[in-house]
Amino acid sequence: QVQLVESGGGLVQPGGSLRLSCKTSGLIFDYYTIAWFRQAPGKEREGVSWLSGSDGSTNYAESVKGRFTMSGDNAKNTVYLQVNSLRPEDTGVYYCAAAFGIATMEPYEYDSWGQGTQVTVSS
Secondary structure (H helix, E strand, O other), X not given: OOEEEEEOOEEEOOOOOEEEXXXXXXOOHHHEEEEEEEEOOOOOOEEEEEEEOXXXXXXXXXXXXXXXEEEEEHHHOEEEEEEOOOOHHHOXXXXXXXXXXXXOOOHHHOXXXXXXXXXXXXX
8 A cells, every 4th residue: 555644834934945755655666657736725736746766767857847856765765856946836735646557646645645745935
């Protein structure tokens, strides 16, 4: 059974940074795609970034390119999302998700989800 547990969210001022973590269990990194999604109040869940377990490649939504960096530590079964230069519009619940095989940033491609961690960007 795949389990994902996010942590690292919080309240930060505009321009600040956070490092979000997603501890995984029940999966082998090489066979999965791991992604970060976020959902703001009243808005649809949107993809932020994803990491291919097979080759370690990453992709990002245009809105976060150059500010967010996703990485993985196979030894710790953990993926990270370093979020820098935060803006108020980055506020939302950030979810980690896993898909067996190759996936992109469509929520329907992922069948395992964490409970989310809240990120609030406000002065």
